[in-house]
Amino acid sequence: MSALLPWTWVLTLPGLVLTAAGVGRRPGIASIWGPLVMLLAALAWFATGAVPGDVVIPNWAPFLPDGSLHLRADALAALMLAILGFVSFFVYVYSLSYMEGDPGQRRFFCYLDFFVAAMALLVLGGTLGVLLVGWAGVGLASFLLISFWRDRPGTLRAGLDALAANMLGDAALLLAAVIVPSGCGDLTTLGTPRCTAGLGGAALLAWLLLIAAAAKSAQGPLYFWIPTAMAGPTPVSALIHAATMVAAGVYLLVRTHAVLELAPGVMLVTAWLGTLTMLGGGIVSLFQRNFKRGLAYSTISQLGYMFAAAGLAAPFASIFHLFTHAFFKALLFLAAGVAIHATGGEEDLARLGGLRRRLPVSFGTFLVGALALIGFPATSGGFSKDAIIDAGLRENPLIGYLLLAGALVTGLYIGRLLFGVYFGPERTHPHHEPALQVWPLVPLAIMAVVAGYFEWPGGGLSRALTPVLGAIEPLRAFSATGLAAAVLGLAGIGLSWPIVQSAPGATPAEVGTGWADALGQAGYSLSRGLAGLQTGLLTRYALASLLGVAVILLLAARL
């Protein structure tokens, strides 16, 4: 199995070619088997002893110092592939029904195939160069899928937002790949002294990796593209902007945690960035009118938890939360998609309501996802959030208590969405739930509950990941902090009920617009000033580049 696993990224490419060539009456059927085989290959790899395997094709990209095509199958890659295979298989099935009758259906599945291939290449990349190919590929796929409905207003703009943020991350990662000394592109040896001896040392490398990860995972100021990304179809939001692609930043931090640990300052920044994004994203979610945007801010907030864990020297807690979050957040999005589809594309919370009677499966699975999200004991989210808060209290109590307080915010925003959409008076007339949209929810709901038992009580996941991540502290399940978080989460859900009652539908309160406007105005004037540099005069540009070359030559001559 260790020889097959590195090649799982090509599995969806035959489907891509067939769908693009127009084979098959129903697009999507051709490619649906790729993710399933990917999942089975990853599981079989774990079952057959989890022997790491490398595929190295030297001199694949001779212009890079380490230009070999290096694919690496280890426990972390296999875990990510299992998540990707599982979630994307059910998203494919769901999309068969969700996208039925759409004129661009065939194009949709081609993009989806491309995304899965790029994402698998990202997690299988054994060097920064290969990782970067997948990294840029998922960014492109994200753009294509967000702008999928080209004729709807604003979708192209939303796609370009995503592309801009992703390009920033790509640039940071490319710089990181360039400053690493040659012979050090391998991700497993990135933390060794020889590899951090490049320009700027470990600190600069860690900074670049953090910027790349924050752009991909929408942390801190780079959060802006995920809410607008909700313009894409809901299955895309579930797969790309909740479960897999946005988690790639967390994956990068966990994969290169050895570099991060050499730079304590960057670690602290990562932890605070995650914590503040977690709180901010949760609070902003409370003021969304749009159902999917409410969930999008929830994703930003949960990714904040993972970043905080990565910054608190707890890479396992981070990847464990990534694992559980992939299931319950994909579930929440797909359940929301059923409601949106059944009401004819209604996403406005003020016009949704009372859907629990007509859409019982959507309601039930959304409830399960919400419970996992707030970290209800014995659900998957309970275990993983517990691990992160524990790490916080151990490493940095202030961050720990803030992470604990985040549980209350989580309960508030998810309760508001739950009550707003599924309770109260019916404002729409939904049609029934299509079978193909309903049954993918069931396995995801089951995983949202049981995913935690891959780790507790046997410790299977941490044992498998120890060779990659180093020694892992055992999980303390059902601890006092975990129970406190769950109680806070439930309290949040309870408190959100009167909020929804007092204000029917959404609460589009205009909070803090004063300083937000001022900040926006400042940013605008800054960019206006910078835009003055872009004269459009070709000769001016030529002069600038000539002078730049001259400066570089002078510097090179002096060195």
Next chain:
Amino acid sequence: MTAEAIVLATTAALFALGAAGVLLRRNPVAVLMAVEIMLNAANLLIVLGGRVRGEVLGQAIALIVLVIAAAEAVIGLGLALALYRDQVMADVDETREVRG
């Protein structure tokens, strides 16, 4: 003055001439010709390098550069032609629609 030094001086002069042409001329075809002069200066330097090191690699690369330069000239002339069609008086300084 050795033969190499003479060629090197010629290269530098050609490059400076080309760069000046790119910066000062306003006719797109003239700008393209100036770019070609810069390319040929670089090419001459490559051939010189090959001669100094006694390798054929320099000549091989120079031939590749010639081919690529030809392709580049095709695209450049196409652009110039499109510019002429677009505006009666073609002037690279008047063409600044992409300014910020």
